[in-house]
Every structure is written in C-alpha cells, then in structure tokens.
Amino acid sequence: MFDIAVFGSLFLTLFVIMDPPGITPIFLALTAGRPAKVQRGMALQAVTVAFGVIAVFGLLGQQILDYLHVSVPALMIAGGLLLLLIALDLLTGKTDEPTQTKDVNVALVPLGMPLLAGPGAIVSVILAVQNADGTAGQVSVWSAIVAMHVVLWLTMRYSLLIIRVIRDGGVVLVTRLAGMMLSAIAVQQIINGVTQVVQNS
16 A cells, blocks of 8 residues: 655655755745744745645646646746745845735745745656556655655754844845845746757747
C-alpha cells in the first residue's frame, strides 16, 4: 500500500522546488513587526493555502489548464511577474498594506501562492498524480505532498525564533536579502517560461 521510491522522489523534488530554508528569510521579512501569535497563524495559513492549491491542481490540474487554455510556460511567466512585483516592494521597503487586510494578504499572496504553491510545484504534482500506479502510488504521492507541507510549516513556525535574536536592524537586512532572493527567483522563473514558449513554437 506504499511505494517508498515514489514518496522519496516526489518529496525530494518538492523540497528542492519549494525550498524551506530559502523561504525562511522571505517569511521573516513579510511577517516582521507582527505579534508572535499572528506570525504563527500566518505560517499555518500560508501552508494551508499552499496545500489547498496543490491539492486542487493535483486532482484537477490538467483539466483546469486545458479548460482555461493556459499553458505551463504562461503559468510560470505570470507567477514570475507577480513575484517580481513583491520583490521590488521588499527591496524598496514598500511592504505596508491596509491594516485590516495585511495579515491575510501576506499569508495568501505571496507566501501561500506563488512562493510555496508555485508553477514548479504545481506541475510536479500534476505529473506525479498522473503517473502514479494504483492505490499504492496515489497514497505515496499524497503522503509526500502532506509531509512536505508539514516540513514547510515547521520551518516557518520555528524560524520566528530568529527574529528575537536579530532585532529590528536584522529584520531590515533580512528584508533586503529576501527581496534580492525573490527577484532572482522571479527573473529565473520568467526566463524558464519564455524559454519553453520559444522551444514549443
């Protein structure tokens, strides 16, 4: 009822794509200045949103893309542009949002999507679900997806201890670092999308 090879393969693939250590400075930058309880809630909310998106695309992904006539490269370019806008805000310090919505917005966008549930993760899950053989394969695939999201939650949940050590000055530095990392990720994602469009044309 369980295929350890399928589990390990998808888990490692998602770990590399979703990059829990790499998401830490971005999470710290986006949640800085909020009460610890709110930050912990945002970590759980972001992971829940990411899991929900991944689950929907795992179950109905190919049908959704076909129905909307959206290609995978287009999804990658759109995600990259969204990440680039967020990165520019982090680099310029313009991260404030309306008080009544900022907690929800940051947890949903960009943390939940497209950072955690980005095009790479979505495509990997769609292919893994399609290629899974029988019940054992499906159980292994979904176990890997759940395990990856638990790792993401634990990483963000306990990364909040770092804020207590680095204080306000460190948070500013982390914010700029996160902006640089995020802009690089965004540009690479756009390049990959454009490359696939050119190759497919």
